[in-house]
Amino acid sequence: MNSQIQHLYDIARKPERRIIGLMSGTSLDGLDVALCRISGSGPDTNVTLEQFATVPFDEELKAEIRTIFAKSTINFEQLCLLNPYIGRLHGQLILDCLQNWQIEPSSIDIVASHGQTVYHAPKSQHRRDKFPNATLQIGDGDHIAAITGILTFSDFRQKHVAHGGEGAPLAVYGDYFMFSEAGENRILLNMGGIANFTYLPANGDASNVFTTDTGPGNTLLDAYARKFLNKPYDEDGAFASLGQVNPDLLQALKTNHFFDAAFPKTTGPEVFNVAYVEQAQALSKTTNLHPANLMATLVQFSADTIAEAIEQVTKEDETYRIYMSGGGMHNPELTGRLRQLLPNCIFGLTDELGINGDAKEAVLFAVLANESLAGGNTSFGDRQGVPTVSMGKVSFPK
Numbered sequence: 224m225n226s227q228i229q230h231l232y233d234i235a236r237k238p239e240r241r242i243i244g245l246m247s248g249t250s251l252d253g254l255d256v257a258l259c260r261i262s263g264s265g266p267d268t269n270v271t272l273e274q275f276a277t278v279p280f281d282e283e284l285k286a287e288i289r290t291i292f293a294k295s296t297i298n299f300e301q302l303c304l305l306n307p308y309i310g311r312l313h314g315q316l317i318l319d320c321l322q323n324w325q326i327e328p329s330s331i332d333i334v335a336s337h338g339q340t341v342y343h344a345p346k347s348q349h350r351r352d353k354f355p356n357a358t359l360q361i362g363d364g365d366h367i368a369a370i371t372g373i374l375t376f377s378d379f380r381q382k383h384v385a386h387g388g389e390g391a392p393l394a395v396y397g398d399y400f401m402f403s404e405a406g407e408n409r410i411l412l413n414m415g416g417i418a419n420f421t422y423l424p425a426n427g428d429a430s431n432v433f434t435t436d437t438g439p440g441n442t443l444l445d446a447y448a449r450k451f452l453n454k455p456y457d458e459d460g461a462f463a464s465l466g467q468v469n470p471d472l473l474q475a476l477k478t479n480h481f482f483d484a485a486f487p488k489t490t491g492p493e494v495f496n497v498a499y500v501e502q503a504q505a506l507s508k509t510t511n512l513h514p515a516n517l518m519a520t521l522v523q524f525s526a527d528t529i530a531e532a533i534e535q536v537t538k539e540d541e542t543y544r545i546y547m548s549g550g551g552m553h554n555p556e557l558t559g560r561l562r563q564l565l566p567n568c569i570f571g572l573t574d575e576l577g578i579n580g581d582a583k584e585a586v587l588f589a590v591l592a593n594e595s596l597a598g599g600n601t602s603f604g605d606r607q608g609v610p611t612v613s614m615g616k617v618s619f620p621k
């Protein structure tokens with residue numbers, strides 16, 4: 224037997240595994256590196272976050288990725304070059320983090336890498352009947368395994384697509400395994416570039432659990448922060464706080480079939496981008512809006528669409544706790560508006576549940592790899608969008 228197969232088998236049988244989860248999201252802010260200690264599987268999964276770092280991307284790398292990111296027409300050579308480049312870079316960043324933390328790479332069992340999404344195209348978006356849901360993440364796992372010498376799981380989303388899902392959101396699995404609590408209706412709200420939430424009913428019934436994207440989180444705010452402020456984001460919503468919401472533009476922004484589609488559903492910056500906003504401005508005759516008013520309207524757009532989606536799963540006579548994560552939780556303009564819109568919900572952070580909200584998505588991929596190794600038995604019912612599968616492809620270091 225190939226000794227690497229034996230090694231994989233041995234890791235799968237361990238009572239506890241050390242797994243590094245990696246996430247580089249739609250905001251292109253940096254690589255989230257979460258070193259987790261995980262035991263059990265399925266609803267008995269136990270995660271301790273040992274270390275966490277976000278390694279910021281420099282402007283040069285962001286610019287390279289942006290040449291192909293969420294664009295329907297790109298330079299194919301650039302895509303081909305970035306695939307191994309990002310894999311090697313992620314591998315090197317893992318080694319750097321381990322060195323900072325004074326941890327030997329040989330003590331890590333698995334790397335679980337999301338990669339960089341470069342294009343996301345569910346059927347509802349591409350609308351070409353003969354083609355399935357589609358999504359593409361790059362930063363090949365073979366390069367991460369070769370550089371780090373650590374067994375690597377990667378490319379988690381394709382299996383979800385192969386079983387009828389849209390390849391996202393995958394948060395449903397990790398959120399159910401880590402955060403489901405009998406007796407409490409929970410909503411795990413992640414506000415990254417795109418916002419999504421997981422609904423965890425108090426009865427703990429896996430067949431009622433789902434995660435759905437709600438639309439933009441920070442992606443439009445960041446795009447206009449780059450444009451108006453020459454900064455990667457509007458820190459603490461300071462610029463947005465100077466503006467007034469324009470109701471006509473807000474209405475035009477909310478006019479899109481994505482918001483009428485049933486849960487679970489996904490989207491990305493392929494839809495919600497500067498061109499989308501410019502079109503809404505043209506339709507609502509608000510092209511001359513003051514930049515601060517535009518920013519305030521975009522914050523309201525994110526808040527309204529998140530709140531309206533959450534209202535669809537909440538009942539007036541029940542209590543819900545919302546646990547926030549993702550960069551948007553740091554923006555008081557966004558969270559303040561959400562609190563106003565959802566007065567019946569009690570707001571907190573996933574940190575209260577033991578997982579740092581900035582690390583949550585990276586932890587998810589560690590949990591998914593753990594499930595592929597040691598679980599895979601939890602049924603989420605026979606629903607499209609939450610297939611019961613083991614995700615991730617294996618890369619051996621040699």
Ligand SMILES: Nc1ncnc2c1ncn2[C@@H]1O[C@H](COP(=O)(O)OP(=O)(O)OP(=O)(O)O)[C@@H](O)[C@H]1O
Nearest residue numbers: 248249250415416417441456458459549550553554
């Ligand atoms: N202090 C702050 N004030 C305002 N916004 C902030 C602040 N801190 C972080 N953010 C926002 O959070 C973003 C990063 O969020 P996060 O890392 O969760 O995104 P992501 O993981 O790339 O996205 P996705 O979940 O869509 O893949 C930043 O680009 C910025 O918009």
Ligand SMILES: CC(=O)N[C@H]1[C@@H]2OC[C@@H](O2)[C@@H](O)[C@@H]1O[C@H](C)C(=O)O
Nearest residue numbers: 340343391392393394415417436584
């Ligand atoms: C295709 C893709 O990368 N989607 C991301 C993105 O970022 C947030 C939202 O859009 C979510 O659908 C997903 O990531 C999280 C980790 C998920 O799959 O749950």
